[in-house]
Amino acid sequence: MRNHILTFVLAVLVVLASVSLRRVLTANSMNVGDAATLVAIGPSPCPLPPRVAAIGPSPAPLPPKASAIGPSPAPLPPHAQ
Amino acid sequence: MSGIQISDFLSYAGYILEAGLLVYLLVHGYAKRLWELVFYLVASLGVIATRSYTLHHYGLGSSQYWNCYWTTDLLLVLAAFVVVASFFRRACFQNPEMWQFVRLLLGTVLIAITVVSFFSLSSHKDQVFSLFIVQFSQNLYFASLVLTTLLYLMTLKMDVADERLGMLVCGLGIEFAGPAAGLALFYLARGAELSRLVGVYFFPLCDIGMILTWFYAVSRVPELAKAPRRRVDAAPAYARANISHV
Numbered sequence: 001m002r003n004h005i006l007t008f009v010l011a012v013l014v015v016l017a018s019v020s021l022r023r024v025l026t027a028n029s030m031n032v033g034d035a036a037t038l039v040a041i042g043p044s045p046c047p048l049p050p051r052v053a054a055i056g057p058s059p060a061p062l063p064p065k066a067s068a069i070g071p072s073p074a075p076l077p078p079h080a081q
Numbered sequence: 082m083s084g085i086q087i088s089d090f091l092s093y094a095g096y097i098l099e100a101g102l103l104v105y106l107l108v109h110g111y112a113k114r115l116w117e118l119v120f121y122l123v124a125s126l127g128v129i130a131t132r133s134y135t136l137h138h139y140g141l142g143s144s145q146y147w148n149c150y151w152t153t154d155l156l157l158v159l160a161a162f163v164v165v166a167s168f169f170r171r172a173c174f175q176n177p178e179m180w181q182f183v184r185l186l187l188g189t190v191l192i193a194i195t196v197v198s199f200f201s202l203s204s205h206k207d208q209v210f211s212l213f214i215v216q217f218s219q220n221l222y223f224a225s226l227v228l229t230t231l232l233y234l235m236t237l238k239m240d241v242a243d244e245r246l247g248m249l250v251c252g253l254g255i256e257f258a259g260p261a262a263g264l265a266l267f268y269l270a271r272g273a274e275l276s277r278l279v280g281v282y283f284f285p286l287c288d289i290g291m292i293l294t295w296f297y298a299v300s301r302v303p304e305l306a307k308a309p310r311r312r313v314d315a316a317p318a319y320a321r322a323n324i325s326h327v
Binding site: 003004047 | 150193223264
């Protein structure tokens with residue numbers, strides 16, 4: 001029982017630390033899908049996709065910073081340059 | 082050479098190094114012993130192939146590419162989480178009770194991250210699934226970063242004899258902590274030229290750093306450290322007889 005409580009407390013601490021780290025390090029972005037401050041894992045020759053707002057009936061214009069982070073060998077779309 | 086060209090070069094260098102390490106593992110018969118590395122590398126190469134195909138066919142601004150990118154990112158983060166769990170198991174090889182504890186911890190963290198990611202989407206009811214993928218992927222990324230740090234501390238505390246495991250954990254730490262440090266720098270120097278340089282050079286370098294560290298760990302570092310020789314063996318025969326009476 002004591003081990004289970006200890007495990008639960010440690011798990012909560014890990015999750016709190018992770019969420020706090022994410023909130024601090026991606027604080028530049030108010031939008032959850034803003035590609036500029038999302039971190040992608042692994043080497044990828046493919047560029048990060050535009051922000052989430054671009055999906056849906058009325059796509060918002062892409063801010064210039066949306067492709068500032070991450071490798072992007074493919075050319076940027078016209079509205080992002 | 083422009084920044085974009087250097088970024089492309091670094092990205093493709095990481096891509097080629099991953100393929101090279103995978104071939105090395107398979108050719109030298111490490112596929113079974115280091116299955117988690119093979120699993121991660123195959124997942125990563127598969128992700129790159131899928132993203133390239135989708136980008137080529139649907140374009141950068143398409144919803145298909147967006148879904149493909151973040152779904153594959155989630156799969157890759159899950160693969161990395163499996164690698165972290167596997168390294169924990171290796172570290173607890175001689176301590177099954179500790180492994181029971183760690184297994185419960187990993188399961189609880191995964192469930193808690195799922196719950197937190199879901200409840201943080203209360204204001205985005207219309208795009209719950211697509212945004213959940215991003216939220217879950219990002220939260221799990223940082224949870225893996227924290228768990229890798231715990232794993233490294235655990236290997237130091239438990240004095241694990243597997244030297245190769247230590248190097249593999251260091252490689253994973255570069256992959257997770259490097260981009261996090263880059264993001265911290267990006268946050269501190271917002272809008273500055275420095276942040277752009279971090280994005281262009283630092284992130285691909287972290288990937289290359291992890292692969293090179295894994296390469297070194299697999300090819301140069303022995304799996305188990307040699308056990309220190311017992312003093313009794315080194316002592317002469319007459320002294321050994323005396324020691325055995327003590």
